Amino acid sequence: MNIPENITDFLYWVKERTELFWSINPKTSSNVFVCADWAYGAKWIGLSEAEIDEIEKKYSIKFIFEHREFLRILHTIDRKERFEYTETFEEDSEIIVEESPFFYNWLRDEKEITEIEKWAYDSIYQDIVGVNRVWLKSWGKRPKSEIK
Known part of the structure; x- marks a missing residue:
């Protein structure tokens, strides 16, 4: 496995491998290491140069080249991480489901x-x-x- 040294090639390498990992159904896979159910089928959403420029203006920040490349290729994924829990340990306790960004979506x-x-x-x-x-x-x- 050769990991690319060029930042852009590396980010596309990460994208390809993570999307491949997320494409394997964790409920039917015989693999020991599988993605969480909520991540099954996830895809990366990149930003355009214009969107990155607008974000810089909106938040009064300036991204370095490497961060701009990250946002262009691996900005966020098309779903949020899901957490399920109960407030008590009672058997009939209501299950609470919350969602949280896996990566913040600068547009939303x-x-x-x-x-x-x-x-x-x-x-x-x-x-x-x-x-x-x-x-x-x-x-x-x-x-x-x-x-x-």
């Missing part, structure tokens, strides 16, 4: 993406102004004010 998961961006910002901010007082020399001179 605005709430989740905004929440994770806020969490990342708040975490870094607290490291800078909180008890840790983190400030790297590579960031330049530390500002006198700590305005959020």
Whole structure:
């Protein structure tokens, strides 16, 4: 098995192999290692260059080349991961089903993406102004004010 060194070829290599793995029915396969039922038949959904440009504008971010390639080829999959659980251990307890993005969909998961961006910002901010007082020399001179 030769793993491609070129990033674009590597991402297509990942796409081909994961989609092949997801194409095998876990209920009828004799393989020891199979995909979860919810992932059976999943396909990757890539983004166009224009969609990536719009996402950068919308979220005021800039993706490096490798991340743009990832989004173009392996942005997200065409379904969400399913979780089933019960709130209690009672035998007749209702089964609760929840879905969560396997990979965030930049075109549809605005709430989740905004929440994770806020969490990342708040975490870094607290490291800078909180008890840790983190400030790297590579960031330049530390500002006198700590305005959020």
